[in-house]
Amino acid sequence: QVQLIESGGGLVQAGGSLRLSCAASGRTFSSYAMAWFRQCPGKEREFVAGFNRLGSATYSSDIVNGRFTISRDNAKNTMYLQMRSLKPEDTAVYYCAARPAVVRTSPLEYDNWGQGTQVTVSS
Numbered sequence: 093q094v095q096l097i098e099s100g101g102g103l104v105q106a107g108g109s110l111r112l113s114c115a116a117s118g119r120t121f122s123s124y125a126m127a128w129f130r131q132c133p134g135k136e137r138e139f140v141a142g143f144n145r146l147g148s149a150t151y152s153s154d155i156v157n158g159r160f161t162i163s164r165d166n167a168k169n170t171m172y173l174q175m176r177s178l179k180p181e182d183t184a185v186y187y188c189a190a191r192p193a194v195v196r197t198s199p200l201e202y203d204n205w206g207q208g209t210q211v212t213v214s215s
Contacts, residue, residue, distance in 0.1 A: 101209030114188030130184035142195035
């Protein structure tokens with residue numbers, strides 16, 4: 093098991109930027125695939141971006157469209173999501189998740205979740 097804590101959410105105007113962080117506990121951070129999900133109001137949780145254990149990144153093209161960049165720092169046990177050109181439809185609770193080795197896009201594949209951080213984009 094790994095414990096995850098997200099931070100960096102907040103209120104931003106459309107077109108602005110935010111950087112989310114996900115800090116993980118434990119010594120085996122590098123063995124996990126890490127991912128960002130989000131849950132927009134009234135919608136199901138959806139995959140945004142993720143890293144396989146070996147570092148290759150996967151993005152949801154429908155959501156990201158070149159606006160978001162995911163990164164991880166294994167030395168700091170931390171993953172980041174840099175979000176640019178934010179839109180009101182990006183308003184959601186953003187969650188960090190972890191699973192062994194290979195990233196999956198279904199939230200059902202993840203056992204480890206953070207508590208979420210709220211991102212609100214005003215028009």
